[in-house]
Amino acid sequence: MRSLQLLVTSLAASAFARSVETHSQHAIIPQDDQSSTEELFLIELSPGETRWVEEDEKWELMRNGVKFMDITETKDTYPYTEVSQSAAIVYPSKPKHMDEVKALTKTLDKDNMRKHLEGLTSFHTRYYRSQTGIDAALWLHDQIKEVIEASGAFNYSASLNLFPHSWGQSSIIARFPGRTNHTIVIGAHLDSVNMFFPYLRAPGADDDGSGTVTILEAMTALLQSDKIVNGSSENTIEFHWYSAEEGGLLGSQAIFKSYSEEGKDIKAMIQQDMTGYIEQTLAHGKPESVGVITDFVDPALTKFVEGIITVYCDIPYTLTKCGYACSDHASASKYGYPSAFVIESDFEYSDKKIHTTDDLIKYLSFDHMLQHAKMTLGFAYEAAMAKF
Structure with a gap:
């Protein structure tokens, strides 16, 4: 060996x-x-x-x-807490705000996603210990800031913060307070890596540039809602872009450990990691679909996500598994918060070009990413308005 x-x-x-x-x-x-x-x-x-x-x-x-x-920094093993906060949470049995969400959906723009993804993949690598990884996070922070400024949400109580880490690359948290501190988290990871040597070129278009720009576009559309912007939604919404997922879920673990210690009331967390690749799905004669992960997730929240996809997406979902610690939702679960994870396809047909120099935009479908953005937008709005 x-x-x-x-x-x-x-x-x-x-x-x-x-x-x-x-x-x-x-x-x-x-x-x-x-x-x-x-x-x-x-x-x-x-x-x-x-x-x-x-x-x-x-x-x-x-x-x-x-x-x-x-777990070098935390030494916390899974699960850190045996007391899950999801036990008493009842999610809506079906979407209740179709008119509002479908109006917001019309503002989703594939060109925005492409523009942001081109910028993100222009960095040599987003490896979390590299200077370009640090720079990429700062660049992304500035793109997010522009979106929030344009919406006017900073004039109310919205915030945008870098969450610093010892390895250099920060995570990013955008927060839109509602009438309660019940919090809904939408996540993706901003880093990339080349699995043959971490300082080699790693464009990370699909993993997880696609998820990063998908949730950014969903946030952009969500901020067309006056209720979200002015803080009159029932619940608080946070968008997270995690550092160092590729190093072992480092950024998300740090954040959810911090939230656990602070006693934050997280009602739901959904992760978007890889949202753009459908070549192998179609090559195997399978219909284009959204992959809903069923292992190491919260069953009730996952059922809610299935209902969101059914109502707001133009394609069906397929149930699939990805194993232990396969993305940042596992960090939320580790610290007792209910989590769900949606990926681009059945895990079997997901992108195999990831973690190489060939994880490029040209292999991705922005139409498929738009379906993920619709799902994310529907999830965010419905969860923001739910009474827990």
């Missing part, structure tokens, strides 16, 4: 050298304190199953399709 690891590392180093030669004006070369072999990380591979690894072993696990949480 060690000899194989050394071979992979050697090949990766050679590839990195070629990348530096070809893209010297863009490549980010690790500093001494960023060496991937000097640090050990505590990861959790399944609930309660932990081990210490070097960073290059993380990427080897990724290449082998093994998912994990990095």
